Amino acid sequence: MAKDKPTKLRARMPRGFADRGPGELVPTRAMLETIRRVYELYGFEALETPFIEYTDALGKFLPDQDRPNEGVFSFQDDDEQWLSLRYDLTAPLARHVAENFDKLPKPFRSYRAGWVFRNEKPGPGRFRQFMQFDADTVGAPTVAADAELCMMMADTLEALGIARGDYVIKVNNRKVLDGVLEAIGLGGDENAGRRLTVLRAIDKSDKVGISGVRDLLGEGRWENPEAKSGDFTKGAGLDEGQIEIVLASLDPAAGQAAENDAYRAGKAELDEIREFVNAAGYANRIRIDPSVVRGLEYYTGPVFEAELTFEVKDEKGRPVRFGSVGGGGRYDGLVGRFRGEAVPATGFSIGVSRLASALSYLKQDAAPEFGPVVVVVMDRDQTAHYMGLVGTLRQAGIRAEMYLGNPKNLGNQFKYADRRNSPCVVIQGSDERASGQVQIKDLIEGAKAAAAITDNAEWRESRPAQFACGEDELVAKVRELLDHHGVPHGAALG
Incomplete structure (x- = not known):
């Protein structure tokens, strides 16, 4: 009787998630370090919160939907409490502040970087897991705190290499928007759905223009308005008078769009922010x-977005504009959910993946990230000696590794070093070892020389970019090579 063939498990990744290799992780790590330095320059300190929170701690503020808890990954623990993967980094901060309120300095200034999760339909560039980097000030009622966050975001973008003029930090105020909605009769819980439709129409003004916003505030808008074809987006159903009030709020030259306390308060705060940022340059x-x-929907005052304005071409020559790479605002009600009193708070969140993608376009011609120096294995019975050479390099702060695959084929070891983008390999056969020497093959210079040599005989004769040195010179010669090519290396250990 034939044995059943063992079932082979199919390797597959859940939709909306991604593996990330060194080509993405290394520049992202450098980017996060730059952001951290700027945040700390402004006096913010690190905080880390768990990936998982009680679902009710996240509450109705998640996400931009009408129903609470829509879009979160949730499960029950063994005592039947509902838990959820965090949807953003702000709700966990609010819980932390409320739980430790009496121990924390106020204002409390913190930054946090970490993964967040959204149980939403994935699509191109839309993942269910992505990273954010936030900075928040809790306990400061003045809009000077909001202005400071906007200034810090501008400094962060420039520290990352985005030129002045290639970005803008845009600021508005939800009180202004609330005042406009009140003026057109859309206050109260019964109008929550229509209010959201109006806000979404305003939010699309940079994509569809004022005429498109007018359509979305009215009966609706066709994807191709002139031909009245394509998808149709149902509008907010406002009458002409209501539409004119909303459009007037989008025109800086139109003057006062609404006459109520919320609108006036929002305008006054925007004037203050303008004064602060102008005074600071x-x-x-x-x-x-x-x-x-x-x-x-938890924003209660100033709101802001960081938008990249430069345009680049993708690999097919098509224009790419990245738009918003971060945003935030004032949320004076979020911490108060846990305390029964309003606690002023404001924060800014950077979308790490989107910003990293934008930076990758700006730095396409940047030098590649180099891998470790590779010590090849010529004689298997001398493995301990090769390991000693590796240890010597590491103690000097130089990234290094010994080849751990099958050492029989020297060519495969060189191919491995090429795939690791190693700057050089260290070679020592029995003759070199007997004379206390090693060979160092400069793979960077070697690649340049190989491109210029077409004749095999000339290649064999020239042995480009390979030289000998004493074992006691190994560290000095490798450092010299790395410095020559601008490859960074660390200080000696210990």
Whole structure:
């Protein structure tokens, strides 16, 4: 009787998630370190919160949907409490502040970097797991705290290599928007759905223009308005008078769009922010923009977005514009959910993946990230000696490894070093070992020389970029090679 063939498990990744290799991780790590330095320069300190929170701690503020807890990954633990993967980094901060309120300095200034999770339909560039990097000030009622976050975001983008003029920090105020909604009769819980439709129409002004916003505020808009074809987006159903009030709020030259306390308070706060950023020398980098909405419903005051304005070409020559890479605002009600009193708070969140993608376009011509120096194995019975050479390099702060595959084929060891993008390999056969020497093959220079040599005989004769040195010179010669090519290396250990 034939034995059943063992079942082979199919390797597959859940939709909306991604593996990330060194080509993405290394520049992202450098980017996060730059952001951290700027945040700490402004006096923010590190905080880490768990990936998982009690679902009710996240509550109705998740996400931009009408129903609470929509879009989160949730499960029950062994005592039947509902838990959820965090949807953002702000709700966990609010829980942390409320839980430790009496111990924390106020204002409490913290930054956090970490993964967040959204149980939403994935699509191109839309993942269920992505990283954010937040900075928040809790306990500061003045809009100077909001202005400071906008200035810090501008400094962060420039520290990352984005030129002044290639980005803008746009600022609006939810009180202004609330005042406009009140003026057109959309206050109260019964109008929550229509309010959201109006806000989404305003948010699309940079994509569809004022005429498109007008359509979305009215009966709706066709994807191809002139031909009235394509998808149709149902509008908010406002009458002409209501539409004119909303459109007036988007026109800085139109004057007062609404006459109520919320609108006036929001305008006054925007004037303060303008005064602060102008006095600090950020006038051309931070501007008031009445089209900024921000999606989450917990915002209570100033809201802001960091937008990249430069355009690049993708691999097919098509224009790519990245738009918003971060945003935030004031959320004076979020911490108060746990305390029964309002606690002022404001914060900014960077979308790490989107910003990293933008930076990769800016730095396409940057030098590649080099791998470790590879010590090849010529004689298997001398493995311990090769390991000693590796140890010597590591103690000197030089990234190094010994080849751990099958050492029979020397060519495969060189191919391995090439795939690791190693700057050089260290070679020592029995003759070199007997004379206390090693050979160092410069793979960077060797690649340049190989490109210029077409004749095999010439290649064999020249042995480009390979030289001998004493074992006691190994560290000095490798450092010299790395410095020559601008390859970074660390200080000696111990």
